[in-house]
Amino acid sequence: MAGLAVKAHELIKWFGEGEAKTYAVRGVSFEADFGEMFYIEGPSGSGKTTLLSLISGILRPNSGSVLVDDKDIWSMTSDQLADFRLNKVGFVFQDFHLFPRLTTAENVAIPLILKRRDWNESMNSAMEYLEIVGIKDRANLPPVKLSGGEQQRVAIARAIASSPDILIFDEPTASLDGDTGRRIVEFVKHNVLNEMRCIIIVTHDSRIFEYADRIMKMEDGRILGIEKGGPHEE
Amino acid sequence: MxxxxxxxxxxxxxxxxxxxxxxxxxxxxxxxxxxxxxxxxxxxxxSSATVLNVGAKIWVMDPAVNTAVNSIPMPDYVLDAVRSINGVNYAVPLYSGGALVKLRSGVYQSVTVLGLDDSSLFGRPELIEGKIDDIYAENAFVVVKDAEFPKLENPRIGTEFEINDHRGVIVGIARVTTSGLFGVPTLYTTYNRAITYIPSSRFTDAFILVDPKSNDAVPYIKQQVANLGYLALTKDEFIEKTSTFYKYKTxxxxxxxxxxxxxxxxxxxxxxxxxxxxxxxxxxxxxxxxxxxxxxxxxxxxxxxxxxxxxxxxxxxxxxxxxxxxxxxxxxxxxxxxxxxxxxxxxxxxxxxxxxxxxxxxxxxxxxxxxxxxxxxx
Structure with missing residues (x-):
């Protein structure tokens, strides 16, 4: 492993107040390293998506800290947090959230455009990323004309377009059939993961556990344990 | 961005x-x-067509007048009084009234008649046919070629009609910058012919058109006219008064x-x-x-x-x-x-x-x- 990518310390998050107060994350601490596929696994309502939001600078915790590059991201202003997400984190959402009115290439180029890169330069880079995910020939089609697996690849290309250190996948196989889901995660493991990047995946799909380096199990907002991933031993 | x-x-x-x-x-x-x-x-x-077309710098009128088409004639002494105000270069009367003309086909048509000062013809329109001097000829009228022109059966120079049992003859065809609002053709003639041919009230000066010696004289002229119990408005003020009337009183x-x-x-x-x-x-x-x-x-x-x-x-x-x-x-x-x-x-x-x-x-x-x-x- 090439070093510490994210360090979460005693993260607590609750929603509501008074009798309606519900704890989603209760004192969670963990570390994820560069070069690893780190899974967060647990049943629905276990707090894994909330935890993902806390460590990616999307949802402010009630207490605790998230260190990236030795800096607590929650000490940043909202504009700094937006820059942090743009430059350090890549997101692959469960429903992809691609823009149906833009072409595939334009979708991939969005983070680059947000970084104020020139339009043509962004489109050229987008083509390179589409080539990496193997759908360069779909560059000028709108996402709605692509299959679920292809849309997932577009979302991955968009996530890696800004060359983030941390890549966040939220239930990457939830919208795909079993085979496609496995192929996508396998592809990510072999083509997207590298020594300079940490991939954090939230999932409860045990069929893709074999690609994990470590799996953190959660329940009721707490960590039950962190196991080593890899192929199942029969 | x-x-x-x-x-x-x-x-x-x-x-x-x-x-x-x-x-x-x-x-x-x-x-x-x-x-x-x-x-x-x-x-x-x-609605301000007459004001725009005649083009006088100052209009003297009864204070109750709202638009150029609804004039209230003023006594003759007002014209003399206005002419005697310091700063007035010249002042002339303008007759403005409605009449019925009987066309050659026998059809009656309402018209607006503007009677211009006989000596100066101040406020005369630009002629596209005929000569302005012919307006002094017997029974002479100048017709305006605007949107209402066809209602007079597209007259030519020499076309005759009847106006209040008087013979009228077209001696010129004119053009003006703005057509009237009420869909009525316009005839120009001399002031004296207008008040002779058209049944008039005791007073006949619908408006007095004033040319000031300078712009600086305008406020003084307005004040002196007000002292007479009448109203003097610049062209723009009269247009504004007309607009205000249509905007807020109609x-x-x-x-x-x-x-x-x-x-x-x-x-x-x-x-x-x-x-x-x-x-x-x-x-x-x-x-x-x-x-x-x-x-x-x-x-x-x-x-x-x-x-x-x-x-x-x-x-x-x-x-x-x-x-x-x-x-x-x-x-x-x-x-x-x-x-x-x-x-x-x-x-x-x-x-x-x-x-x-x-x-x-x-x-x-x-x-x-x-x-x-x-x-x-x-």
Whole structure:
């Protein structure tokens, strides 16, 4: 492993107040390293998506800290947090959230455009990323004309377009059939993961556990344990 | 920022159905607003036709006069008194009255007769046929070739008619800058012939036209005329008084204002509703953009750009359609009194900017409220 990518310390998050107060994350601490596929696994309502939001600078915790590059991201202003997400984190959402009115290439180029890169330069880079995910020939089609697996690849290309250190996948196989889901995660493991990047995946799909380096199990907002991933031993 | 605007542009125009609905709403609103206000401007412009066409710098009248077509004749001494005011270069009477003429076909037609001062012919129109000196010939009249001209059966020089049992002869055909409002042809003749041929009240000076020696003399002249118990107005003041009368004392202004407000509300409703739906449908995508790293101000900029682009495009289309319809209407209906002014265009632009502002405000509020966490939560 090439070093510490994210360090979460005693993260607590609750929603509501008074009798309606519900704890989603209760004192969670963990570390994820560069070069690893780190899974967060647990049943629905276990707090894994909330935890993902806390460590990616999307949802402010009630207490605790998230260190990236030795800096607590929650000490940043909202504009700094937006820059942090743009430059350090890549997101692959469960429903992809691609823009149906833009072409595939334009979708991939969005983070680059947000970084104020020139339009043509962004489109050229987008083509390179589409080539990496193997759908360069779909560059000028709108996402709605692509299959679920292809849309997932577009979302991955968009996530890696800004060359983030941390890549966040939220239930990457939830919208795909079993085979496609496995192929996508396998592809990510072999083509997207590298020594300079940490991939954090939230999932409860045990069929893709074999690609994990470590799996953190959660329940009721707490960590039950962190196991080593890899192929199942029969 | 150019790239972000390009994204905003593509998101907007690639959603063809919504974009068309947005454009239709704004175009329709602008079209209605321009049509209503230009019709009103045209009416106001025509209501001051006599003032514009005669072109005197100062008009003396009874204080109760509201427009040039409804004059109250003044006693003869007023003319002498005005002529004796310091600063008056010259002052001449103007007769303005209505009459019925019997055309050669036997048809009776209402006309407006303007009687010009016999010695100076001050306020005479530009002739396109005939010579102005012929106005001194027996029974001579000059006819104005405007939208109402055909109602006199397209007379030529030498055409005869009857006016109050007097013979009238066309000796000249003139053109004027503005046609009258009430669809009545205009005849010019001399002052003395006018008061002789047309049944008149005891007094006959409808207006006194004054040429001041200098602009500095105008306030003094106005004061002296006021001391006589009459009113002296500059050309612009008389036009303004006429406009004010039609705007506030006839109900015309109120009706046009109501129609304009209704057009605005219709445009705002269609555009606001459609833009709101457009934002709602893209709300998750805006949330995703926020999660990816777009800042609030960038999203606001995108929405403002989309609203402004739609508003200005709709504004241009609305003006285009209104201009086209007015042009066609004027070709088919010479009496059609519509006039697109810079004021109308400015007012419609302000209205459109307000529509865009309100529509985008609703969108911005919604987009700023969306939390990226909601995107994760689904």
């Amino acid at each position: 150019k790239g972000i605007l390009k994204i905003a542009y593509k998101l907007l125009v690639n959603d063809k159905g919504k974009f068309a609905a947005l454009l239709m709403g704004i175009t329709f609103a602008v079209f209605l607003m321009i049509m209503m206000t230009s019709l009103f401007a045209g009416i106001l412009h025509r 109900g015309l202004g109120t009706n046009v204002l109501i129609m304009t407000v209704i057009s605005f509300i219709v445009g705002l409703s269609i555009s606001g509703q459609t833009f709101y739906t457009f934002i709602l449908e893209n709300l998750e995508k805006f949330g995703a953009l926020k999660a990816i790293g777009a800042k609030g101000k960038e999203l606001i900029f995108m929405i403002l750009f989309q609203a402004t682009f739609t508003a200005l495009t709709g504004y241009g289309l609305g003006i285009g359609f209104a201009s086209l319809l007015i042009t066609i209407a004027k070709l088919r209906l010479p009496d059609y009194a519509a006039l697109i002014t810079y004021g109308n265009l400015g007012m419609a632009l302000v209205m459109v900017v307000i529509i865009a502002g309100i529509s985008s405000y609703i969108g911005v509020r919604k987009v700023l409220k969306i939390e990226p966490f909601d995107i994760f939560r689904g």
